[in-house]
Amino acid sequence: MQNASLKDYLHLHLIVFIWGFTAVLGALISIGAIELVWYRMGLASVAIFAYLRIKKIPLKTTPKALAVMLGAGVLIALHWLTFFGAIKMANVSITLAMMSIGAFFTSILEPLFYRRKVIGYEIIFGILVILGLYLIFNVETRYTAGILVALLSALLAAFFTLINGKLVKKHNAVKISFFEMLSGAGSITVFLALTSRFDSGFFSLQASDWWYLGILALVCTAYAFIASVTVMRNLSPYTVMLTTNLEPVYGIILAFLILGDSERMSTDFYFGAILILITVILNGIFKNRQRRKQQRLLNANESQVSV
Template sequence: MPNVKLQNYFHLHFIVFVWGFTAILGELISIEALPLVWYRMLLASGFIYVYIAFRKISLVISRKLFFTLFFAGIIIALHWITFFAAIKVSNVSITLATLSTGAFFTAILEPIFYKRKLIWYEVFFGLLVITGLYIIFNVEGDYSLGIMYALCSAFLSAVFSLINGKVAQQHNPSMVSFYELLSGVGIITVYLLGGTFFGSRVDGFTVSFFQLSTSDWIYIMILASVCTAYAFIGSVQVMKYLSPYTVMLTINLEPVYGIVLAFMIFGESEKMSPQFYYGALLIIGTVILNGIFKNAKKRKTKSTLHNITK
């Protein structure tokens, strides 16, 4: 079992690296956040369905589970919309660093979801991550809108992680991912249809909505297949073995991976200051400390149980 957990921990880090590249694609794709997420979820749900059909995975679920996955799909859709909106109005670095606050949100929400006491070091580590965020960026200019979008995205990511933390323990990750993505794209479709037929402030489905450049199609295909279908199933799978807080705290490495990639690809527009390295080290150190504390706690629990059963 320890080896299985270690394998899943390394797998999670690779998935987080892939997610870091998601922000790069969000910057490269020229369309706005809402249609971008619609294309992403539609294509990703199609890729996952092909995988499900190939593996002959059952899609029969209870009504209660369907509504749970439907709600989770709405949450992940809103998370991605606010995430890409933050990139569009600010930049990759601001967006990814602000997402680090997800650990703090998870530390507060997890005791409510799992009906357990608040653990002091989880809150402390969450605050360390926020401190790391503050150190990384002494924000210049007016990035307040981008930061607000990113904070909303971080909160929604924490909620989604907690919902999936429960669901992943009992159900197939491919099936879970398929229903969540399909639900998300379904809600966005209804919203866009409202703009199409009722003349709301949303443009809705127009001819230009489906007229994408070749580069946009290529980037969206990569986003939907590797960064969504694969990473989505993988992230649900690792939740079978890792706690939601560990998952969320590890995801705080996404800014590190993403900002390094952004600097390599976009150059001066994503140039990092020395404060970035201080903040990045604080975030990485927090992830390591979290693992040390949790392992120590588990060893203590096992030792106590062993002594009782003697």
């Protein structure tokens, strides 16, 4: 950890709180998932572009990196389409409970991306996640379609997280975000144009929808992303990971307070969601210990070589 302060910790919690509020906004906005994501990514790309200009961050990049960023943007668009689609099909609580599995999907896919062996405890955690899913599926059968769509959204999130994990090592994170938002909005624009969805009604939204979309695109997307990049400079990845796992907790509480009884779930649902969340957190703790052990071994080997 670097120069972390109480302000940094509080700022991180604010960001995670904002991310949790994203799902509630998705439920409050009356338009469909496709239109919602188009507005979100389009407005966010404009806001991030303005930030890049103000900070004088160059957009120049290699053709190969640009292609990867644009491809990741399409994945993000599909992730948000399924995310908000799941909210419309089920509710906020169901969707966020499923989204918490995204971090676990990422750890399962890591061996494929980074060509390493599967670790024993990952199999055990996988069984616990399946048990948590069973509890949720078993009692919330009316939301089966929404649960499946939310799981697909979590899987898509795992894929683009791994892609961004490689991109951010060589490229500016805000620049990556701009190209991804632009690509996502562009791909949806092509789809809407081909299906003749652009008409006068497309831009005739309720006043409340414009407000909610503004908050979603500018605060929950552009600001939250840029702020998260800033705060991560002073906090360890482990701290960020553990705090980020509070997103579904914040979101489910906010959904219940704002949306009321439509978010009230069965006791087994909460047991299943808590089991999944605890598993994800334990997985992060084990991963962090493993990385520290590997770093100590690396440092010890370097010391021996230097001697």
